[in-house]
Structures are given as C-alpha cells and as structure tokens.
Amino acid sequence: MRIKVYKLIVLALVLFIAAIAPKAWASSAASSEYEVKAAFLYNFIKFVDWPGEETADSSEPISIAIIGKDPFGKAFKPIEDKLIKDRKVVVERFKGLEELEKSGAKDKSEQHPQIDAIRKCHLLFICRSEEEKLEETINLVKGHSVLTVADTEGFLESGGIINFLIEKKKVRFEISVAAAKDAKLKVRSQLLRLAKRIVGEKQSDEAKN
C-alpha cells in the first residue's frame, strides 16, 4: 500500500513538472536567445579594437546603441554593470530611422542630435524592425568607427560587419572583414576563427568549413 502511495506521489510530481516545464522552457528559450546575443555584443567589444582606443579616456563609457524595436527586453540586466576594457558600458536605445526622420530634420543633415549620438557610439545593433531601412541605417554611420551588428539575413551583403545567425539551435555569427576594414575596426583573429562565414577575406573562408 505504501509503495503505491509513493508511486502515486512520484507520478503526480512528474505530471506536474511535465505540465509546467514546456512553458518555462519556451519563455526561457525566447529570452535566452537575446540574453546570449546581448552577452555576445559585450564580447564582440572585447575582440574588436577601435582606433585610438589605447589613448581614450577611460572615464568615457563604451556605448551600445540599439536602433529600432528593441527585442532584448531585460537581457542586458545581468551584464549592465560590467566593465569592458576598464570602461563602463552604456546601452542607448533609438527609434527606427523612419521615425527619426519623421521627428528630426529630414534633409539627411547631421544636425539631428539622435543621429549624432548614433554615429558616436561604438556598437550599433540594428533590430529586425529596420530590415527595410537596413542599408540606410548602415550608411548612416559610414565613415565612423561603429561596429554594426544585426540578426538579419543579408546584413553583411548590405554592408554590415557582424550578423547573428542560429545554427543547431546555437547562436553563431558571421563577419564581414571588408566592412570592418572600412570602419577602421580591427577584428581579432580569435573572433574571426569563430565566425561561421567571413566575407571579404579569402583565407578565413578556407580555414572554416
């Protein structure tokens, strides 16, 4: 009798866990993707060298700009206080280019304070919401040392530097060396080695399979 009761309890527990677990997983899977991506953004900064970085004022924070509809939610929360290269990291969120154009001067001028801020940031993540204005957004920061990152297909072809992709349920990325070179950014070989696809550099392509 006892064994039966015990078995029943175990069964009930198993059922309960089975009922709850998928939900939890589903939500964590969704959020965890962007958590990973957020962590990756941080790590990208570590493996990329900005021009004049050695002499820069350490009190000036490294800024991450997110343009478009922010999918990260609270994903930056756990890493917010961390220092990168002994500097603070600031995450700034900007509205999509469309809205910016709407709100600010339309004449492509650089007078718009928001765009100025975007150009001064170190890393610019372009959300999927900006897929249509992708090239424009990339062009916005052309000529500035801004590491552009996105998780949109064909981002590299549009002139972006790093693009996230999912492979075997794991977050991976691809890099455009040429774009980086254009932005005067130096991407370290260690990072390059991990890239699933490298655009603009033959050797790296061959190394990967």
Place this chain on the structure above:
Amino acid sequence: MSILQNMAIRHKLILIIMLVCVTGLVLAGVIFISWESSVFRNNMVQNVSTQAEMIAENCKASLAFQDAEDAKETLQALRVESSIVFGAVYTKERKVFATYYRDYAEMKVHPLEFQESGFSFDEGFLSVFRPIVLDGEVIGTVCLRSDLSPMYQMLKRNIGIIIAVLFLSSLAAFLMSSRLQKVISEPILSLAKVAKVVSEEKDYSTRAVKRGNDEVGLLIDAINEMMEQIQRRDTELVDAKEKLEVRVEERTEELTTANKQLTQEIAVRERVEESLRKTEEKYRIQFEGALDAIFVADAETGIIIDCNPAAMKLVGREKSELIGQHQRILHPPDKIDGGFSKTYKEHFKTKQGQTLETQIITKKGEIKDVAVKASLLEVGGKKVMQGIFRDITIRKKAELRQAQLLEQLENANNELKDFAYVVSHDLKAPLRGIKTLADWISTDYADKLDESGKEQLDLLVSRVGRMHNLIDGILQYSRVGRVREEQLDVNLNELASEVIDMVSLPENITIEVESSLPTIKCERTRIMQVFQNLLSNAVKYMDKPQGHIKIGCVEEKGFWKFSIADNGPGIEEKFFEKIFQMFQTLSPRDEFESTGIGLTVVKKIVEMYGGKIWLESKLGEGSTFFFTLSEKEMGVKNENLKTSFIS
C-alpha cells in the same frame, strides 16, 4: 666498532677508503637524483603551465562565444605533447566545456574537479589548472594532466647509471686502495713483526728498519730507542735479580730463625695456657667444691654470672634461677631498701677483702645471717665481683646466747658480791656483841665459874674470833675488784720489808729477798695482801726446825714472775687447785688457825691484774708459789727501778 678495531690495518685502511668512497658517491648520487627530479618536476610544471596558458589564451573566444567545438579543436593542439594525456576547459559555472584525451587515456583519466589555478602531483599525473581570463574577468579554467611515467623512467635510468658508476668506482677504489694501503700498512706491519719477534724470542737486540720520515718513521725511531733502553734495563734486571736472590736467601734464613723463635714462643705460650687452664680448673674445682657459697656478678650491672652448688644450697634456688638476675634478689627487701647496694659498693671501695656481715633471703623467704667476703676480679677483661658467703646463723645464735648468759652471770655475780659484802658487814656487828658479852662474862663471873666453865667460855671467845676472821676474809675478798683504791707507784722492795716486819717471825724462820723487786703501778693494799697472805702461810705451816723463806722475781716476756718458796711440809699435787678455793684448808682448823680465804683472795687479786698463780711443791720438802704480773698493765719506768736498785 670493536669489529673495526680488531681488523688488520690493511683491511681497515681498505674498508675506510671504500666506506668514504661509497658514502661520497651515494651521497652525490642521492643529491643528484633528488635535485634532478626536482628540476624535472619544476620544468614539467613550467612546461605544462605554459601549455595550459596557451590553451587558455586560445580558448578565450571559444568560451566567450560558447563554441565548444572550437575549444575542442584548440585542445587538439595538445597532441604535439606526448606526455599530456588529458585536457579540459571548464566554464566559470564549473561545467566541463570541452575535453581532450590522448589515445586511450579516456579509460584511465577522469576530469578533475574544477579548480581555478594551481598544480598537484597525484595518481602518477601532474595536474595543472590555469584560469581563462578575458578582459580581467575569469571566464573559465583550463586543466591539463601530464603523465609522470616518462619522468619516472628517466629517474630510474639515472639511478641505474649512478649505481653502475658507484659499482665501477668502488671497484676502482678497491683496487687502488688495496695497492696504496701498503704505503701506510707495510711499515706498521713490519714494526708489528719486529714487536712479535721481540715478545716471542725476548731478543731485544732486534731493530726495525726505517723507510721514511713520516709519523711511522718517527714511531720506528722511538721504538728502536725504547728497545735499546729495554735491552739496557734487561741487563740491569738480570743483575738485580741475582742480587735479589742473595737477599731472598738471607731473608729466608732470617725468617726461618724468626719462625723457630716463634715456635718456641708458641710452646711457651701453650705451657702458660696449660698452666692457666690448670689454674682455672683448680679454681673451678675449688669453686664447685667450696663449702662456702660463691656468687660471681658483673661489677657494672650487678647481674649474677655464676654461682657454685653451695650458693644454690644457701639460697635454695637453682642455678638457672640465679644467673641473669640482679644480685639484690639474694638479700631481704629491707636490706635493699636500706641501701644495701650502696653500702655494698662502699664496702668495695674501702673494705675490699674484709668480711662484711649481712643477711640473705632464701627462695622460701627464710632469712639467714651471712659473712661476706667480696673481692673485685677481672675475668676476660670484664670486671666482676666475687662474693664468698658463709652461713653464720648458728654462730650468730650462739653468740647471742653467750651474750645473754654472760649478762646473767654478771648479774648473778654482782648480786653475790653485794650479798657477800652485806652479809659479812652485817654479821660483824652481832658478832662483836657476842665477843664483848663473852669478855664481860669471863671478867665479871671469873670467880663464879669453874675450870670447865672458863674453858668453854674461852672456846666460845676463840670461835667468835675465828668467825670474825672468816667474815673479815670474806669482806676482803668481796672488796677485791669492787672497791677501787688509788693506783700508785709501789716499790716492791720497800713493800716486802714492810710485810716482813708485819709478820711476827719466830726465831727459827728467816725470810730472804733473793733479787731486787720492781716498782709497779697498783693498789698498794692489794699487793700487800698478796705478799702478806703468801708469807704468813709459809710461816704458819712451817714444820722444820730451821725455816727458810725466799722471795724472788724474774722478768720474763711481758711480765714479772714472782716466787715465794719455803722448805715447809709441801702440798700434795692433788690439792694444787683445791687450795685456791674458798674455805678450803688442808689441815684441821684446830691445828692451824685459818679461814681458808687467804689464797682465794690472792688468786683473785692476781687474776684481777691479768696475772696467774700456781705452785710447785714436793711433799715434805717445801712449796714454791709463783705469780705473774703483766708489765704492760702495771709497768712503770724501769730506769727508776734499776737506779733505785743500785742505790
């Protein structure tokens, strides 16, 4: 150590060299091996650490971007290093991120617990942990494990080499030392040989050969020097020995003589001891057989040591009851309380050897009088008292009785004396009355009485006269010794002539004083009585027609012997004693008027002066009365006597 000491020098040297060699080599080998192994370890740690650091550097990105494949690939680079059998990357959450196993090592090696950094040697592996640091933040750890067996193999090989070297060099050392030891041992051995020859053959002329000027050379020199000295001494010793033999002989002779003397002395001593023993035996026999009781006691403590059978009999105790007891048990308690012991000791001090009278008590409580003669002896170095006791109870009783009797006698005598005096004195008065009355009758009634009446009255008067004389005699006798007169120096020559005058001498009798008489100190009247009585007796009883009476005196030892001799009738010898008794006369009263008291009085007087009276007589030829007077008691200056005699 003693084993080492007893070894031959040769072996000792070889052994020492070998020991030093081997010790040095072993020490060197051990130090070398340990140093090498430590260097090897350090190198290995360094090496593996470098590897781990490289891996850590290369894995940074892989870890940062969670690319385990890439990390695994990075780890594959370890293939180059054959000794590293395991590699792993851990995330900072301590989870294994990527692993690497060499060949089949997966079977044996398991991933270790997470550790940030450090290294350890265990299970035959060197494990090294290195942190993976990205931008100052530890994001994981690399762990490498290296197989130590190559190191051990190398160590083994090295040890083998060292052992081989050790063996070879020992062999070389042995060979060399067994040749080279001769440099040291040979001179010593030769020296030893010399010493052996010397000690076995006593040949002190042997000399050791010197080979060099080192310490052994010096030793050889010294020994040769010593041998020379010994040789010299040896000769001296032989000489001395000969002298000694002579001396020994002399000494032996002396000893023999001494021995003889000693034997004689012993013989003498034995004789002395024998005599002593005999003396002792004699003493013992005397002691045991003595009629007197003998007690021997310790002079210090007073404990009885010995006693003889007579002693046991005296006190009625067994020997065992006496020996060990204090001598005070011999005496009645009152004697002890009265300080007997004290007086006894005093007695020893002052009167040793004299007789002391005391009392003893027997076992039954009977008290006996004893005479004790005590003396202090020394027996075997110990002072003892010897007391000889004689039972004088009987004598004491006799003495007591004698004293009592004497007293009784004295009393009786005194009474008698008084009685005699009183009687004679009181009887005289009525007698005088009777005589006066008789005289009156014969005078007043002379005419009225007839012849027979007158005759009877005369008889009465004469009888009363005799009675009067008798009483006078008794009175005189009783006076002797009772009434004392003054003691005077009396010249007997004068006294004799006075007495002769008093005695009415008939014509036919002559009295002659033959020799000079001495002057004596006495009561004059008494001595006069003596001479008067004796002379008057001689005159009274003279029966010869020509009577000769001689008075003489001879000085003998301590006394004068007076003699009064006559040529009268003589006295029968049987009456020699009787005549001195009171009221005894030899002839009838009527024939010679005599009281029978005279000689008794004489005897009493003479004896009172300590003299004696006796007589010699021959019937019909005469008698000589002798009496003596002590010079000691009565003597006066004889000088005077002589001078008076000469003048």
